[in-house]
Amino acid sequence: MSHSTSPRAFIVGSGIAALSAAVLLIRDAGWRGRDIRILEELPVAGGALDGSGDAIGGFMSRGGRMWTEEAYVCLWDVLSSVPSLGDAKRSVKDEVRQFNAEVLTHAHARLVDRGHHILDASELGFDLHDRLDLVRLLVTPERLLGTRRIDDWFAPHFLETNFWTMWRTTFAFQNWHSAVELRRYMLRFLQEFPRIHTLGGVRRTALNQYDSVVRPMHDWLALHGVVFEHGSRVLDADFVDEGAGRRIEALHGERKGRPFSLSVGRDDKVFLTLGSMTADSRRGGHDRAAELVREPLDGAWTLWKRLARKAPGFGRPQAFCGDVDLSKWLSFTLTLRNPALIQRIREFSGNAPGTG
Ligand SMILES: Cc1cc2nc3c(=O)[nH]c(=O)nc-3n(C[C@H](O)[C@H](O)[C@H](O)COP(=O)(O)OP(=O)(O)OC[C@H]3O[C@@H](n4cnc5c(N)ncnc54)[C@H](O)[C@@H]3O)c2cc1C
Structure with missing residues (x-):
């Protein structure tokens, strides 16, 4: 366990919520990036905002997430400060805006x-x-x-x-x-x-959301010195009652199969991601079904379940993960080797890909 003089922020998870918290700490609260540590159990950042693969091995994106201008006010505010990857003078927000002004969503075959x-x-x-x-x-x-x-x-x-x-x-x-x-x-x-x-309110990113949103945020944070600790699974937190509330005094987890503990000082901040839609997700393939994990293994639900046992104020994770058959999610990504299917869909629906 180590102590430094300036306050530190520990952010558990690296989904859009966690990345946004880090951006806001730096931009609005004036924190130094090097005092912020992001603890993520997976080898990549971004959580549910994924996108990976290539034309040979196949592409993978667990979903196309639809954003709207009106509902995601905080997201657009954060992305207005993050430079896009292709053009550092343009923010991610402006890039998404321009893309949607050019590629209008208007489904003709809803x-x-x-x-x-x-x-x-x-x-x-x-x-x-x-x-x-x-x-x-x-x-x-x-x-x-x-x-x-x-x-x-x-x-x-x-x-x-x-x-x-x-x-x-x-x-x-x-x-x-x-x-x-x-x-x-x-x-x-x-x-x-x-x-x-018509789905006219939907806003999409030019690339998949990992490349269009997560990578620019990650790179901006890394440039500011934020420390990303991948392979770090946080499994528990210790609390002390203080005045009217309670405060985290330690985080416990495992890294490369070995336990670790972090002591949290009075002025330090901790931000926890609790639960995740993509926790325990498994990948299937052209000739094999994805495994269905029934008992949570990842940190997301494990941590929340442990916290929920400590105080009623931490909510009821069982409501979300207690019945896998009622809450599981299945999605698939097609990797096309030729444009025949896309052409058929375009002719049938009257929509170019991504506009309907
Ligand atoms: C297929 C699909 C389609 C979707 N469609 C839409 C849509 O159309 N519109 C919309 O608004 N939203 C949509 N969503 C939801 C949206 O993507 C998520 O709500 C959002 O990305 C969640 O962000 P988050 O940061 O809260 O958590 P997540 O993205 O779930 O990230 C959590 C991260 O934290 C890590 N983590 C969690 N616990 C721990 C721990 N204890 N220790 C270490 N690491 C930990 C996880 O590994 C993960 O990387 C969709 C999601 C999916 C999966």
Whole structure:
């Protein structure tokens, strides 16, 4: 255990939340980069914002994450200070803006039926009952919604509407997911209602999000001296009660199979990433299914579960990782060897790749 005189920041995880915290510490709080340590168990930064591979071995991106201008105010603010990789005079924010001004998203085939017909998706399909349920959801406080599921709240008719098909495929909802979670999304993405059938609000990056966002942030932070400690899995934190609150006094984890501990001083700061959508993710292949990990192995859930046992204020991770079959996520990436499929999709949908 070591002590230095100036306060240090320990950031656990290197997803967009962690990278943003580091940018803000330097930019807005005036911290020196060298006093900031990012502890990440994986060999690369970025967490869920991934993108890797090549044309020979195949590409991999666990998802295309859609951003909007209105909802991601803090993200765009952070990215306005990070230079893009291609042009140091231009920020990542400006690069994304320019790309989206040139490549407009406007889906012409948002819904396709079983007979391969393109539907008129501008017809949302609500009846009066659906509308009332929707408004009722938005005005009901979370504590009254409790653990209700989406299909507890809405009538079967709602779940058959064009609107619901579009909303759930945009934001990855299953009918058994939480009504509270849906309410949060609806309040945050209300502005998408009139354009949900075109996806016109979606903002994309020119490259995959690892190359367009994570790499520039990583490089900017490294340039400022931030220390990235890959292969460091944080598994526990010790707390002391102090005054009205509590403070972390030590972090424990393992690096290359060996345990480590870090003492945390009174003026030090700790930022923890708790849980992760991509924790324990496994890669399948053309001829093999991805393994399904049922018992969390990665640091993300292990750490949160341990903290949650220490004090009720740390939330309930079981609600998110307690039933793998109800919360698992499967995605796939195609690596095409010739343009035939892309051409067919373009002809059928009326959209160039990335615009629909
Ligand atoms: C397929 C897919 C599609 C998505 N689509 C969208 C979308 O359309 N719109 C949208 O807004 N969002 C979308 N998301 C969600 C979005 O990507 C995530 O919410 C966001 O990237 C999470 O960032 P984060 O920093 O909180 O955590 P993460 O990206 O999960 O990163 C956590 C990082 O911390 C590390 N870590 C965690 N715990 C520990 C520990 N104890 N010790 C060491 N390291 C640790 C992990 O290894 C990981 O690198 C999608 C996600 C996926 C997977």
